[in-house]
Amino acid sequence: MTIKIYGPAASRAARALWIVHELDIPFEHVALEMKDLKTADYLKINPNGKVPMLVDGDFKLFESMAINIYLATKHNKNGFMPASLEDQALCNQWSFWGMTEVEKPLLTVLIDMFMTAPDKRKPEAVADALKALPKPFGVLNGALQGRDYLLGSSFTVADLNLASIMSWAKPIKFDFAPFPNVGAWLDRCLARPTYKAARSTK
Ligand SMILES: N[C@@H](CCC(=O)N[C@@H](CS)C(=O)NCC(=O)O)C(=O)O
Structure with a gap:
């Protein structure tokens, strides 16, 4: 299943967007606008009402650095997440x-x-x-x-x-x-x- 990254490119979501390009993995970008972050629908996805947010199948993850470390570990290539x-x-x-x-x-x-x-x-x-x-x-x-x-x-x-x-x-x-x-x-x-x-x- 394709991962989803929530958040406009001009936000901390840029960090997650950078890593999916670096790792060359398919993704769906749910750009949202800042005004959408406190809607009931979005709060069901991320109760913090913030971006970025990653949805990978049934797995949900917030915090930009945690998202990137997860993606780098899962889709590691050419030592982008080092071995030791x-x-x-x-x-x-x-x-x-x-x-x-x-x-x-x-x-x-x-x-x-x-x-x-x-x-x-x-x-x-x-x-x-x-x-x-x-x-x-x-x-x-x-x-x-x-x-x-x-x-x-x-x-x-x-x-x-x-x-x-x-x-x-x-x-x-x-x-x-x-x-x-x-x-x-x-x-x-x-x-x-x-x-x-x-x-x-x-
Ligand atoms: N520590 C969080 C910070 C997330 C954050 O504050 N994102 C901003 C956009 S850059 C946001 O969603 N702001 C909306 C708000 O605070 O209501 C992370 O790195 O993911």
């Missing part, structure tokens, strides 16, 4: 780290810049968020020293998950000059045709 327990743990590490250390400050800036009326903007919150980013970006820059991807020389689910969060640094035009390894790694990940294909999913 340690490397799999590193994929979890970078996915959780992105969600807990990076997502909130990046999103704070993104929302303020593009989704907030000028009179409702919060420059202090943005300044705090921008102040929070150099610390994790420094850690990531160190981890990428001498390697193209987080686990070495190949692109894995760790890169896809973290790059899907880090992609928000692009529209806000974050200056990666002090973190050159991060800037180069992000460009490398986002240059993948599968990322571009996911973004144009209707």
